[in-house]
Amino acid sequence: MESQHTDQQLPIGSLRIGLFTDTYAPQVNGVSISLQLVSEGLKSRGHQVTIFAPKFPGYKDDQPNVMRLPSLKYLNNPPIYVAVLGTPRSTWSLTRRHFDVLHAHSPLSVGLLAYLTASTKRLPLIYTYHTSITDYTHYVKFIGGTRVMKYAARWFSSASTNLGDQIVVPSPKFQRLLLAQKISSPITVIPNGIDLSSFKAAKKPGSLRNRLGIKPEAPILLTVGRMDPEKRLDFIVDAFAILSQKTPNAHLVFAGDGSARKGLESKVSETSVKERIHFLGMVVRAELPNVLHDADLFLSASTTEVHPISVIEAIASGKPLVAVEDEAFEGMIENDRNGYMVPLDARVFADTVAGLLADREKLERFGRHSMALSEKYSIEGQVQALEKLYLEAILQNWRGNFFQRMISSNMSSMNKIPTRINRMIRTEIGKMMPGRKKK
Numbered sequence: 001m002e003s004q005h006t007d008q009q010l011p012i013g014s015l016r017i018g019l020f021t022d023t024y025a026p027q028v029n030g031v032s033i034s035l036q037l038v039s040e041g042l043k044s045r046g047h048q049v050t051i052f053a054p055k056f057p058g059y060k061d062d063q064p065n066v067m068r069l070p071s072l073k074y075l076n077n078p079p080i081y082v083a084v085l086g087t088p089r090s091t092w093s094l095t096r097r098h099f100d101v102l103h104a105h106s107p108l109s110v111g112l113l114a115y116l117t118a119s120t121k122r123l124p125l126i127y128t129y130h131t132s133i134t135d136y137t138h139y140v141k142f143i144g145g146t147r148v149m150k151y152a153a154r155w156f157s158s159a160s161t162n163l164g165d166q167i168v169v170p171s172p173k174f175q176r177l178l179l180a181q182k183i184s185s186p187i188t189v190i191p192n193g194i195d196l197s198s199f200k201a202a203k204k205p206g207s208l209r210n211r212l213g214i215k216p217e218a219p220i221l222l223t224v225g226r227m228d229p230e231k232r233l234d235f236i237v238d239a240f241a242i243l244s245q246k247t248p249n250a251h252l253v254f255a256g257d258g259s260a261r262k263g264l265e266s267k268v269s270e271t272s273v274k275e276r277i278h279f280l281g282m283v284v285r286a287e288l289p290n291v292l293h294d295a296d297l298f299l300s301a302s303t304t305e306v307h308p309i310s311v312i313e314a315i316a317s318g319k320p321l322v323a324v325e326d327e328a329f330e331g332m333i334e335n336d337r338n339g340y341m342v343p344l345d346a347r348v349f350a351d352t353v354a355g356l357l358a359d360r361e362k363l364e365r366f367g368r369h370s371m372a373l374s375e376k377y378s379i380e381g382q383v384q385a386l387e388k389l390y391l392e393a394i395l396q397n398w399r400g401n402f403f404q405r406m407i408s409s410n411m412s413s414m415n416k417i418p419t420r421i422n423r424m425i426r427t428e429i430g431k432m433m434p435g436r437k438k439k
Contacts, residue, residue: 014046015100015390020114022083022106024053025061028256028282029226030309031105031130034192039065041193041383050097052110054083069110083109099123101390105130107160115163124393127164127185129174130306157181166393168386170307173327188389191331192307193382196374199316202293208253209294212278218249219357222295222319224288224310227258232301232324234260234267235346237277239301242350244273247357255280255291292317296363297353300324303344316374320366322353331373338369 019039023031039049043065054071056079061068071081094117103126104114111127118125158181161167167187169175175187206216214220221240227233233254240252254264254277261279268277283291292298298314298321305311305328314321315332321339323329333339340352356363 014048015387015394016048016050016098017042017390018050018052018097018099018102018114018117020052020102020104020106020110022054022108022110023080024051024056024066026056026059027080030192030306033285033309034130035105037194037379038383038386039063041379042387045383045387047387050099052113054081054110056081069113083113085109085113100394101126103128103386103390104164107156111160122397124165124390124397125163126166126168126389126393127161128168128170129161129178130170154181158183161185165397166389168389171328172330174306176327188385190382190385190389191377192309192312193377193379194309194312194316196316196378199289199292199313199374200371202290204290205293207287207290207294212251212253214251215249218251219247219296220294221250221252221297221299221353222255222292222314223253223299224255224283224291224313225308227254227256227261227264229260230302230304231258231260232303232344233264235301235324235344235349236299237264237268237271239346239349239353240277241271241273242347243354244276246350246354250276250357252277253280253291253295254278255283255288257282288313289317292319295319297322297356298339299353300326300329301344301349302326305329312374312377315370316377318367318371320356320363320370322349322356324349331376334369334373338366338373 019035021031021035023029024035025032035051039051042049049065051066052069053066055068056071069083069085071083074080074082094113099117099121101124102114102118104111105128107127114127115125117123161178161181161183162185164185167178167183167185168190169178169187170190170192172189175189178187208214208220209216223231223233223236225231236252240250243250252273254261265279268274271277280291292314296319298311298319300308300311300321300323302308303324303326305326307328311321311323311329311332315338321329321333323333323339323341324344325341329341333341335341340356342348342352356366
């Protein structure tokens, strides 16, 4: 049975927050990981958090605050389930719950549910733009690559984003993208955060090398994340084949899984460097620090990133980086200080990696600077920024509707505001009333 919460059970200043997402555990991606970290961070600050996500058959949540919605399977590899809206269970659950603010993390069916709930309950809606929809149309069956689909994706991106009262983007790259799409809602940049302390050191140093039989002097190049077409992992294989001519003892490790893995393994099997390319599959998050700390260099060839958590984890682990140029890495990669961003050219990429591997002193210096850069990406900072935005949205929502409520209910609606935020609302309203003396 779901636990019940009342205003009296929550301390003054606590908020009831609904997080809505189309992707969540057991799926492993940036949005899922970010939501788990944010949820725990908000709860640790005394807030009541409920997560709404599609049901994933065979998976049982280990947290009581997750509300699973009936779903249908959309893709097999990777398995993706889409929530079915309007079912009695989900409708009844939302009807009987009380919230102060809703936060949508995707524009699809669960995001639509957030908008409908916010409209019905007259609540503020925050929307985080995690993914550039126009870069992922290839996941739509049959018509994903057509011009009509790409045009529709651009329209849907703007229309769905404008449904939010406040928009959150994880990086300046997406702020610029949304401004170019003429988004009218206010946009706030709140970078993704992680538990930095868990990546500062490895609990089991050498575990990756022991597992793969790699000698201590052999450099390890690492990528972490979903193995899907937009990540351009085949480019990294091409660059590694070129690199091997200069650094024949180097090893390349892929940590992750996804729809592109089978094709990539087939490509690797036909190369002369197949013995030095390794596929770890999905890595348990608790083991990631061990994997990262055994690596010498972190690589990325994707140009569709927003603010990749895998890169934050890499710099928190003190790893230098080489990546294909992309605005998403702004603030995380500083050229010639903790890594390099290079053009989408396999030979240039390989030469850059080879030059960095040949300079051990530079690798160590770059690693120290990476760790220093990571300090601004703590989960504590992200949660505090969200908390501030939630309070501002609640105030704006009530101030915007105050006079309408006053006329229709003779201010009786003020008594319906939860006591823990009533005092704050009344203070704000007092500032609006003429003739009130300042203390």
